[in-house]
Amino acid sequence: MAGPAPRLRQLLLALPLLALAATGAAGQSAPRSAAPVPAKELFGRVATPAALAPRAIGFYSKGCLAGGTALAVNGPSWQVMRLSRNRNWGHPDLIDFMERFAAEVPKVSSWPGILVGDMAQPRGGPMLTGHASHQIGLDADIWLTPSPGRELTREEREKISATVMVRADRRDIDPANWQPDHWKVVRAAAVDPRVERIFVNAAIKKALCRDARGDRGFLAKVRPYWGHDYHMHVRLTCPAASPDCRPQEAPPSGEGCGSELDWWFTDEVLHPKPEKEPAKPKPPLTLADLPGACVQVLDAR
Numbered sequence: 001m002a003g004p005a006p007r008l009r010q011l012l013l014a015l016p017l018l019a020l021a022a023t024g025a026a027g028q029s030a031p032r033s034a035a036p037v038p039a040k041e042l043f044g045r046v047a048t049p050a051a052l053a054p055r056a057i058g059f060y061s062k063g064c065l066a067g068g069t070a071l072a073v074n075g076p077s078w079q080v081m082r083l084s085r086n087r088n089w090g091h092p093d094l095i096d097f098m099e100r101f102a103a104e105v106p107k108v109s110s111w112p113g114i115l116v117g118d119m120a121q122p123r124g125g126p127m128l129t130g131h132a133s134h135q136i137g138l139d140a141d142i143w144l145t146p147s148p149g150r151e152l153t154r155e156e157r158e159k160i161s162a163t164v165m166v167r168a169d170r171r172d173i174d175p176a177n178w179q180p181d182h183w184k185v186v187r188a189a190a191v192d193p194r195v196e197r198i199f200v201n202a203a204i205k206k207a208l209c210r211d212a213r214g215d216r217g218f219l220a221k222v223r224p225y226w227g228h229d230y231h232m233h234v235r236l237t238c239p240a241a242s243p244d245c246r247p248q249e250a251p252p253s254g255e256g257c258g259s260e261l262d263w264w265f266t267d268e269v270l271h272p273k274p275e276k277e278p279a280k281p282k283p284p285l286t287l288a289d290l291p292g293a294c295v296q297v298l299d300a301r
């Protein structure tokens with residue numbers, strides 16, 4: 001695949017230096033007014049992967065990806081949505097997981113296949129819009145809406161909305177949309193040993209706790225999180241040959257059902273009081289905040 005156009009490439013090569021200069025790393029003479037370039041401006045504008053050996057570098061919410069691979073936009077039992085975002089990239093482990101998981105889905109449920117949401121950018125890193133994580137090529141969003149069993153057009157993939165699974169009062173799932181197939185599909189993802197964690201809305205976790213039959217061991221990996229009311233977010237463990245990949249703490253033991261979910265349904269969470277003084281937004285990550293190897297990832301052909 002062709003690299004960025006020469007002018008863009010020049011700009012991209014210059015930007016890391018600007019970022020370093022602005023943070024003072026390149027000397028004291030950096031002008032005070034030059035704000036560091038947000039790393040999302042750098043990683044969010046590169047359309048091709050870094051031609052390096054595959055490596056997940058850093059942490060899920062602070063890192064980048066070398067040797068990224070794209071998931072095909074169509075597979076026997078998957079379709080990638082929102083193609084304009086160019087976020088169907090990942091570490092080869094993630095691509096392999098997606099292909100195998102998609103193949104399992106029609107075997108364990110009535111779904112013809114899955115709809116794939118955001119994975120990572122070609123070189124990972126922070127994104128211009130959405131997501132704090134998805135930076136090292138090991139996170140993938142999978143819609144909780146089945147694939148329709150026919151090939152969607154490019155336009156449909158931009159416009160179709162996912163179905164929200166959570167009831168309007170946020171205390172449980174919406175029984176009109178939640179089907180028994182859902183827990184089977186979530187379990188098919190969770191039982192893959194490479195899956196470290198799956199994030200879903202607390203109301204969805206509650207429904208999984210209620211519905212799951214047979215071996216319920218997979219529930220330990222499925223943890224409640226904000227949002228995530230129309231997709232599940234699958235996160236893989238650090239690959240073996242990625243020494244700079246920083247693992248996440250293991251999930252607490254046990255199914256995480258029952259009273260462990262109570263906090264998520266309190267007023268504090270469901271109806272938070274507006275803050276008197278809104279918290280200042282965190283400054284965006286700069287290249288200097290990311291692991292040093294991310295400079296090479298950005299500069300690689």
Ligand SMILES: [Zn+2]
Nearest residue numbers: 141228232233
């Ligand atoms: Zn997510």
